[in-house]
Amino acid sequence: MKSLFTVKVLLICSIFLGSSLSAIAKEETSEGGKKDIKTEIKEYIDHHLKDSHDFSIFSYTEDNGEHVYVGVPLPVILWDNGIHVFSSSQFHHGETLAQAGGNYYALEHGKIYKTDAEGTLTFDEEGHATNIRPLDFSVTKNVVMMIITGLLMLWLFSSLARSYAKNNGVPTGAGRFFEPIVLYIRDDIAKPTIGEKRYKKYMPFLLTIFFFIWFLNMFGLTPLGINVTGNIAITFGLALLTFLITNFTGTKDYWKHLVDPLGDAMPWYGKLPIYIILVPIELLGLIIKPFALLIRLYANMQAGHIVLMSLIGLMFIFKSWIGSPLSFFLAFAITLIEILVALLQAYIFTMLSSLYFGFASEEHEHDEDPELAHL
Numbered sequence: 001m002k003s004l005f006t007v008k009v010l011l012i013c014s015i016f017l018g019s020s021l022s023a024i025a026k027e028e029t030s031e032g033g034k035k036d037i038k039t040e041i042k043e044y045i046d047h048h049l050k051d052s053h054d055f056s057i058f059s060y061t062e063d064n065g066e067h068v069y070v071g072v073p074l075p076v077i078l079w080d081n082g083i084h085v086f087s088s089s090q091f092h093h094g095e096t097l098a099q100a101g102g103n104y105y106a107l108e109h110g111k112i113y114k115t116d117a118e119g120t121l122t123f124d125e126e127g128h129a130t131n132i133r134p135l136d137f138s139v140t141k142n143v144v145m146m147i148i149t150g151l152l153m154l155w156l157f158s159s160l161a162r163s164y165a166k167n168n169g170v171p172t173g174a175g176r177f178f179e180p181i182v183l184y185i186r187d188d189i190a191k192p193t194i195g196e197k198r199y200k201k202y203m204p205f206l207l208t209i210f211f212f213i214w215f216l217n218m219f220g221l222t223p224l225g226i227n228v229t230g231n232i233a234i235t236f237g238l239a240l241l242t243f244l245i246t247n248f249t250g251t252k253d254y255w256k257h258l259v260d261p262l263g264d265a266m267p268w269y270g271k272l273p274i275y276i277i278l279v280p281i282e283l284l285g286l287i288i289k290p291f292a293l294l295i296r297l298y299a300n301m302q303a304g305h306i307v308l309m310s311l312i313g314l315m316f317i318f319k320s321w322i323g324s325p326l327s328f329f330l331a332f333a334i335t336l337i338e339i340l341v342a343l344l345q346a347y348i349f350t351m352l353s354s355l356y357f358g359f360a361s362e363e364h365e366h367d368e369d370p371e372l373a374h375l
Contacts, residue, residue: 037316037317038317041309041310041313041316041317044309044313045305045306045309045310045313048227048305048309049227049230049302049305049306050110051110051140051141051142051231052110052140052141053073053074053076053088053091053107053110053112053138053140053141054069054071054072054073054074054088054089054091054093054141055071055072055073055074055141055144056069056070056071056141057070057071057072057224058070058071058223069093073087073088073089074087074088074138074139074140074141074144075087075088075138075139076088076090076098076112076136076138077136077137077138077139078100078105078112078134078135078136078137078138079134079135079137080101080103080114080134080135081101082101084100084101084103084134085100086098086099086100088138091105091106091107093107094106094107094108097115097117097119104116104117104119105134106119106121106131108121108129109129111129111133111136112133112134112136112138113129113131113132113133114131114132114133114134115131141226142226142228142231142234145216145219145226145228146216146228146234148219149212149215149216149219150212152215153208153211153212153215156174156178157178157211160174160175160178163175181210182207185203185206185207185210185350186199186203189206189350189351189354190202190203190206190354193351193354193355193357193358194354194357194358194361195358195361197361198357198361201249202245202249202354202357205241205245205353206350206353206354209238209241209242209346209349209350209353210346210347210349210350211346212238213229213238213297213345213346213349213350214342214343214346216228216229217229217301217341217342217343217345217346218339218342220301220305220342221335221338221339221342227301227302227305229297229298229301229345230298230301230302230304230305231298232294232298235293235294235295235297235298236294238293238294238297238349239290239291239293239294239297240290242290242293242352242353242356243286243289243290245357246289246353246356246357246359246360247286247360249357249360249361250360250361251360251361251362251363253362253363254359254360254361254362257282257362258279258282258283258286259279259282260275289352289356292352293349293352293353296345296348296349297345297348297349300341300345301341301342301345304334304337304338304341307334308331308334308335308338311327311330311331311334312327312328312331314327315327315328
């Protein structure tokens with residue numbers, strides 16, 4: 001029964017994605033001709049991977065060639081000699097200009113530029129717009145999904161906490177599913193890596209980051225296709241939290257190891273030549289660790305979406321009874337793998353964060369006997 005439900009969900013996902021690709025394949029260029037199907041698919045994948053100022057659900061092309069978008073506009077918040085707030089529907093997906101406070105703004109490749117009433121944009125040799133970009137504090141699609149995920153987690157785990165209180169610590173309903181996961185993070189991740197003494201103060205963050213990344217990854221596999229964790233700005237923010245918590249909660253032994261990794265094993269004049277190389281490497285590790293976190297999560301989720309969308313796009317390239325079904329089943333298999341990857345990436349991020357917290361919490365026992373200090 002569960003397998004049948006999974007197949008239905010994946011079929012719905014493919015239908016949504018396929019309809020969107022089919023609609024884009026019919027869209028005509030400004031010169032009046034149709035774009036190459038491979039170019040259309042590439043543009044659609046690029047659009048899917050990027051954040052946007054509106055919450056698009058799907059799109060289609062009518063018989064008269066008009067491209068229709070179905071979705072929800074989001075608020076645009078700009079700072080340009082004052083705050084300007086307006087709906088992203090004014091852009092009509094970049095086809096029209098938006099006016100606010102006597103200024104005109106154009107949407108070009110997901111970025112907002114200040115322009116004139118005619119919508120004039122200037123470009124450099126590499127094709128990048130050179131117009132002034134106001135500070136953009138808009139509520140984008142990724143922000144909406146993070147808010148929804150946060151509210152979902154707040155409602156879910158607060159209700160689970162109340163059910164625990166009512167049933168004397170016995171899980172009921174969804175709690176029976178989530179309790180083993182919480183216990184696993186506590187007993188098999190936090191305690192072994194951080195230690196019995198200090199693990200409790202890190203548990204709220206570890207649980208939050210695990211479920212937050214997992215839920216966002218799973219939302220990215222729905223027909224809405226929200227690629228939140230495939231955005232490097234999001235993964236940078238998550239890694240930055242781990243970096244700040246690690247260093248602000250670090251013990252004296254942790255910081256001493258960074259600046260004096262050899263300790264008292266050698267006299268200072270013997271360590272000085274070594275520390276010219278060793279200390280910068282230790283300090284560089286402070287940056288490399290969170291960088292590894294953000295790149296690993298970003299690259300894996302980004303690559304998964306690219307592969308999945310490319311396989312679905314192959315159905316419209318082959319257009320045959322052999323190639324198209326083969327592409328569908330390959331996309332089906334990749335989707336199953338992505339479900340596992342969504343959970344695996346949440347686990348890896350949580351595990352590595354816990355390891356870094358363990359390094360920061362490490363305390364060494366110092367021998368008070370001066371006669372044994374040299375041993």
